[in-house]
Amino acid sequence: xxxxxxxxxxxxxxxxxxxxxxxxxxxxxxxxxxxxxxxxxxxxxxxxxxxxxxxxxxxxxxxxxxxxxxxxxxxxxxxxxxxxxxxxxxxxxxxxxxxxxxxxxxxxxxxxxxxxxxxxxxxxxxxxxxxxxxxxxxxxxxxxxxxxxxxxxxxxxxxxxxxxxxxxxxxxxxxxxxxxxxxxxxxxxxxxxxxxxxxxxxxxxxxxxxxxxxxxxxxxxxxxxxxxxxxxxxxxxxxxxxxxxxxxxxxxxxxxxxxxxxxxxxxxxxxxxxxxxxxxxxxxxxxxxxxxxxxxxxxxxxxxxxxxxxxxxxxxxxxxxxxxxxxxxxxxxxxxxxxxxxxxxxxxxxxxxxxxxxxxxxxxxxxxxxxxxxxxxxxxxxxxxxxxxxxxxxxxxxxxxxxxxx
Numbered sequence: 001x002x003x004x005x006x007x008x009x010x011x012x013x014x015x016x017x018x019x020x021x022x023x024x025x026x027x028x029x030x031x032x033x034x035x036x037x038x039x040x041x042x043x044x045x046x047x048x049x050x051x052x053x054x055x056x057x058x059x060x061x062x063x064x065x066x067x068x069x070x071x072x073x074x075x076x077x078x079x080x081x082x083x084x085x086x087x088x089x090x091x092x093x094x095x096x097x098x099x100x101x102x103x104x105x106x107x108x109x110x111x112x113x114x115x116x117x118x119x120x121x122x123x124x125x126x127x128x129x130x131x132x133x134x135x136x137x138x139x140x141x142x143x144x145x146x147x148x149x150x151x152x153x154x155x156x157x158x159x160x161x162x163x164x165x166x167x168x169x170x171x172x173x174x175x176x177x178x179x180x181x182x183x184x185x186x187x188x189x190x191x192x193x194x195x196x197x198x199x200x201x202x203x204x205x206x207x208x209x210x211x212x213x214x215x216x217x218x219x220x221x222x223x224x225x226x227x228x229x230x231x232x233x234x235x236x237x238x239x240x241x242x243x244x245x246x247x248x249x250x251x252x253x254x255x256x257x258x259x260x261x262x263x264x265x266x267x268x269x270x271x272x273x274x275x276x277x278x279x280x281x282x283x284x285x286x287x288x289x290x291x292x293x294x295x296x297x298x299x300x301x302x303x304x305x306x307x308x309x310x311x312x313x314x315x316x317x318x319x320x321x322x323x324x325x326x327x328x329x330x331x332x333x334x335x336x337x338x339x340x341x342x343x344x345x346x347x348x349x350x351x352x353x354x355x356x357x358x359x360x361x362x363x364x365x366x367x368x369x370x371x372x373x374x375x376x377x378x379x380x381x382x383x384x385x386x387x388x389x390x391x392x393x394x395x396x397x398x399x400x401x402x403x404x405x406x
Contacts, residue, residue: 057176058082058169062111066142066164067118068157069093069125075157076101078108079165086110088158093124098131105137117142117168119160121179129179140168141179180307184280188300191280192346195273195297202266209259212252228263236260285401291393292365293357298350305347306398315395323348324387339384348387351394355386 057064058081068075074097077088087108091097105114117140121129133139142164153159171177206228213224223232237260241253277296281289281303288299305321312318319325323343329336358365365386372382 055173056169057115057171057173060113060173061115062113063109063115064165064168065105065114065116065137066161066166066168067116067125067128068160068164069118069120069123069128070157071124073097074101074125074128075161076104077158077161077165078105078114079162080110081169083166083169085162088161090157093127095131098128101128102131102135114138115140115168117164118179119144119164130182133179138176139179140171141177142167143177175313178308178311180304180311184284185304185307188277188280188284189304191273191277192297192300192304195270195277198266198269198273202263202270205259205262205266209256209263212256212259215252230264230267233260233264233267237264285398288397288401291397292362293354298354301346301350302394303398303402305344306395306402309399309403312395315392318395319388319391321347322351322387322391324351324384324391326384326388336381337384339380351387351390352383354390355383358386358390359383 061081063078063080063086066077066079071093073090073092075088075090078086080086087104089101089104091101091104105116115138116129116132118125118129118132119142120126121139121141129139145160145163145167149163150159153163209228210224213220223236237257239253239257241250245253274296277300278289281296281299284303285299288294288302289296294302306312306318312321316325320340321343323340323345325340325343326337327340329338355365359369368386369382372385377385
């Protein structure tokens with residue numbers, strides 16, 4: 001019985017070999033291909049196409065300094081391009097500490113080509129990054145380590161400084177993340193932060209004022225239904241307390257007057273903020289606000305995010321920074337893209353405001369919207385396309401206006 005089974009198995013094997021031979025497959029060639037693949041041969045190489053490994057910063061520098069910044073002290077590590085640690089030190093977050101750090105780097109650097117990867121270049125490490133850059137070092141804006149990078153290492157300042165070194169060594173020398181610019185750009189950022197704070201406070205004051213007016217007479221309730229004009233605020237601020245008012249009425253009257261005065265002051269501050277933004281924007285990027293839908297606030301946000309020529313290597317990178325790059329959202333027979341919900345949301349909001357203004361006021365944009373709607377595009381997809389176009393336009397204009405000699 002076992003002989004019959006063995007014979008059947010042999011016959012099946014012979015038939016399999018014959019079928020493979022009939023299909024033009026040589027068993028010896030199959031063995032050679034399997035052997036070569038097991039030996040590690042490059043099966044993905046394309047004849048006639050040169051494959052170059054991605055360059056790394058480790059190939060172009062003599063040493064890398066990783067810095068983990070804090071409120072009071074900074075942890076520094078200097079390492080070879082191989083990642084081997086040369087020395088570590090801790091300096092205070094003061095001018096004397098920055099001088100000590102520069103002297104320490106000069107003492108331990110094995111060569112003149114030194115790059116510093118600093119965490120928090122717009123936070124606790126801003127002053128140190130400015131001092132290192134002023135001394136001639138190339139300063140990089142280091143990213144904070146992710147959870148996967150920390151896994152199995154623990155959490156100390158020295159570990160974070162070493163992770164900053166390893167992060168920098170893997171970078172492409174042609175795409176280094178340099179810190180955002182200071183000077184006029186920092187002035188714009190400060191004005192935008194102040195405007196956001198004033199607007200948020202004024203919104204809360206308007207809501208409280210309307211709540212108080214809704215408890216008044218018909219005239220007060222009519223004021224609470226609409227937007228407050230300057231005349232309305234002046235009238236409320238000059239209103240006198242009624243004779244024989246109860247304690248609740250007197251408190252309500254005093255609170256209404258206080259909120260009204262605060263709102264008038266907030267509007268004056270916003271007007272002064274608007275004029276300051278317009279002046280700086282006109283100096284940095286002349287005629288940028290002449291474009292439809294671009295006001296001083298949106299232009300200032302675009303300049304703050306753009307920072308300086310070279311921070312975004314292309315207009316596609318700027319669109320990705322703005323969260324305006326298209327993301328594939330296809331499924332089955334449907335081919336479509338959707339909005340990008342990442343990136344700099346403040347810049348994305350500025351693009352959204354520009355797009356909405358153009359859709360309501362610009363004839364060229366309105367014609368484009370009608371043409372895309374006739375092609376079956378939804379309103380969200382049309383806005384995505386417009387924001388991508390606006391990002392391209394802003395990048396080109398800012399690059400041309402803010403370009404400086406190398």
